[in-house]
Ligand SMILES: [Mg+2]
């Protein structure tokens with residue numbers, strides 16, 4: 001069973017003048033109460049036990065859920081007086097039966113892959129994992145610093161920095177969290193647990209790039225109206241774009257590897273033409289062979305740092321990557337992930353899919369990219385540059401381009 005705690009007890013003070021008679025979770029957004037979108041998302045993510053923490057105007061929430069989702073397993077935990085986010089989570093944990101539960105605020109929408117979030121939390125053995133998002137000018141939020149194992153090192157107060165990872169308010173928690181560490185009845189999860197007990201609990205984070213909306217903020221509430229109207233929330237036909245890295249995003253260094261950030265040189269057309277193409281897809285991934293790790297030429301930490309810098313630069317020109325998958329193995333290891341094998345593509349589907357594969361695209365500059373793309377059933381685009389003249393003769397991609405400026409024409413042709 002997959003369980004989620006939905007914190008719906010908030011007073012909604014900041015929205016009160018716009019939505020006077022309703023709890024924030026039921027504020028109308030493009031014709032539906034906000035909670036409708038959140039529930040639709042959670043159902044898509046295979047949540048099948050919903051635990052609502054309710055307080056302010058709780059009857060309205062119970063009635064809405066019972067009327068619209070009567071066939072679902074729902075529990076209601078009522079607060080007689082405000083318990084703070086921590087107190088609310090602590091009482092709701094009593095209703096869980098699994099070892100891990102997701103916690104979400106009923107007034108934010110951040111449609112991340114719970115499969116992926118859970119897998120990372122379990123793999124890293126975190127007791128608490130925070131879904132974070134890279135945000136530019138995150139002045140309104142505090143940011144978090146993580147180490148290379150995704151463990152949170154510190155929380156920073158609202159600061160004048162140009163970009164940083166914010167806590168998006170979605171958590172994966174071990175349900176036995178407060179069994180040993182006694183907490184009071186009323187406390188804040190953010191202030192009293194996350195910020196004060198970093199040494200006591202193992203707290204980590206997963207990075208996500210989905211859009212984030214907090215309707216408790218008037219500006220976002222207004223933005224949500226048009227955003228949700230234009231969004232096909234129930235679409236099962238999500239399209240993914242897979243990009244090779246070397247020779248596609250950055251220029252290839254013949255017979256060598258990118259070992260430092262200063263050796264990483266973006267291809268010029270990435271800045272000019274890639275953003276427009278990526279925006280036509282629901283998900284964008286990098287799928288790259290990095291044998292340099294297996295050969296011990298660079299460490300995976302160094303590679304992660306290079307990729308963090310790459311993410312920030314790409315984001316500044318509007319190219320948003322959902323995840324970078326890399327194969328660290330050398331050819332001789334004969335792993336399942338090194339292209340032309342399709343292990344990394346399979347992993348992306350498992351983490352973020354299902355996708356409409358036939359209408360998803362792979363762009364690469366070598367035969368192994370095109371082979372993997374074809375094997376997987378993707379539309380393949382071969383990128384030609386001055387160092388791969390002999391590529392694509394045998395593999396014959398669906399399209400061959402010299403420059404990303406041609407992507408506009410291809411987009412039209414394949415109707416995306
Ligand atoms: Mg390449």
Ligand SMILES: [Zn+2]
Pocket residue numbers: 327328329335336337338
């Ligand atoms: Zn591999």
